[in-house]
Amino acid sequence: MSLAFGTRKGSDEADAGPTGPAAPSTQHLLRRKRRREAARTLAFLSPWLIGFSVFFAYPLVSTAYFSFTSYNGFGAPTFSGLKNWDYVFNHLPTFWQGLRNTLWLVVVMVTLRVVFGLGIGMLITKVKTGAGFFRTAFYLPYLAPPVAATVAFAFLFNPGTGPVNHLLGELGLPQPGWFASADWSKPALTLLAMWGVGDLMVIFMASLLDVPREQYEAASLDGAGPFQRFRYVTLPNISPIIMFAVVTGVIQTMQYYTQAIVAGKVASGIAGGSGQPFEPGFPNGSTWTLPQMVYKLGFQSFNYGAACVVALVLFAISMAVTSILLRRRSGFMASDD
Template identity: 70%
Template sequence: MTTTAPAAAKVPAALRRQRRRRNLRTLAFLSPWLIGFSVFFAYPLGATVYYSFTRYDLINPPVWVGTRNWNYVLNDYPALWQALRNTLWLVVVMVTLRVIFGLALGMLAIRLKSGAGLFRTLSYLPYLAPPVAATIGFAFLLNPGTGPVNNLLGDAGLPQPGWFTDPDWSKPALTLLALWGIGDLLVIFTASLLDVPREQYEAAELDGVGPWQKFRYVTWPAITPVVLFAVVTGVIQTMQYYTQAMVAGKVASGIIGNSGQPFEPGYPQGTTLTLPQLVYQEGFSTFNTGAACVISLILFAIAMAFTFVLLRRRSGLLDDD
């Protein structure tokens, strides 16, 4: 009895020391992520929430004002709702068309018998173009007066839209620009399509199924995780849409490069105004940091809601039922 009791007491102590060492080792491996998460996400998010309840101009100390910024943005700031409508339009239309177009190009790339490498290279190159340069180039191509696109449409007897100068065509023009830089989705869709087992296609052909049935029952179940990834990342990126819309509006209005002229984001008639533009305008043009933080939190909440819905409904996308 006297010899077994100390031995029994030593076992839990040894297990506790071993568990403590294992936890410390795990924490050491997690520490880079924990530091990055704390510095680049948790702290900025907490600071944004705090500043949304203050009057702060980036110079003087913040002053607590309660919900005054929230009331101003939600009730007395009509540009918010216009920017929200534009942003949601871009999310629904642009992301959908990019996924469909990228998948179609990927399927074409794996079916080409010759020149597949050249096709993939030429399709990917536009994605490497800097956003500002690509937008300026597109604004030149789609210039309603002198652009080659409208000249070709006129020669063919087709309507000549105003593109970036027309409120009805400004967002479709931005969508065309996004489709032109489809190289990122082309790469991931091509890789996922090449990863589909060839044996399944051969078995489907032996069963006499057509091309649509092969895509529906063989290709689609294999690539739906990649499609879901493309949709979720596309939504998040489009919710942060800023550069292309801002540059296109400046070029179309004719004031790009002239810093002496004021520019109101959203030209023409607010149709290219997005939520990130409002964040920049309030935070760094009018130095109303509190309102900018409110808009940032609204943008964050909408992006999280989209992601949550897409991930919750992934079973409907991935299952065959």
């Protein structure tokens, strides 16, 4: 009987072993699995997280911090409260002029670039012969260095000796001052931006060629004309590409710097060389933009606090405009709401 009892006891202990307190519970195993999955996900995301932290989050936080300090780049920053913000908004009149110019360029330049790029893309997709030549011809200006392209445009649009005004005079048309006129300097910069619209043209061409042909055929059978086919077939299919072009155009134009300052230099008679005095914004502040103000305040006046304020204003406007565009859509774009 003792042998049988012992055997039965050992069997009971063996049966109870896997479900005893020493065995890991199901919840514990699930937690370990989730931790492993989270660690694996973080490992894959680590390159992006490091890049985001180093090149975006840290600079943004530092910019916000320096905007509340008095800092010249040499000594230690000292807290100054809202002094820099008050100086920029209330005692720096060129800030509002630069803001107006920048917003003008965003509204006019981005709109015309998108419309012109879309129009050129649609025309080239309709070309039966020589499409490759026209694609190359319209894309090559985009590859021109910004400084060289701006200098060339400034000489072409020279109000006194430029061939553009000479041709306009031969046709009996008005001859604007272009880069030398406060009223025409921003339109001239817009023409320069439209000349280099090859990047948008290529993107729009790819999206237009991707529109299903059967939708055009169905619309034609229903009696839709060219405008109706464009409105109800083309636009809904390429609206994400138009959104991409508008959002990236707004962000790039809010950082508009090189072309404006080079055009002002050339128009004022300073074609190159160092050590020559030049006040950005020629003529009469019409080409003065907020990115130029950031450079002047930070790297010429060594007023890093005020420069950070202007940089934060640029960032806030860019984020606000982008958010509105993404949520509400705009103008010619079809809404999915």
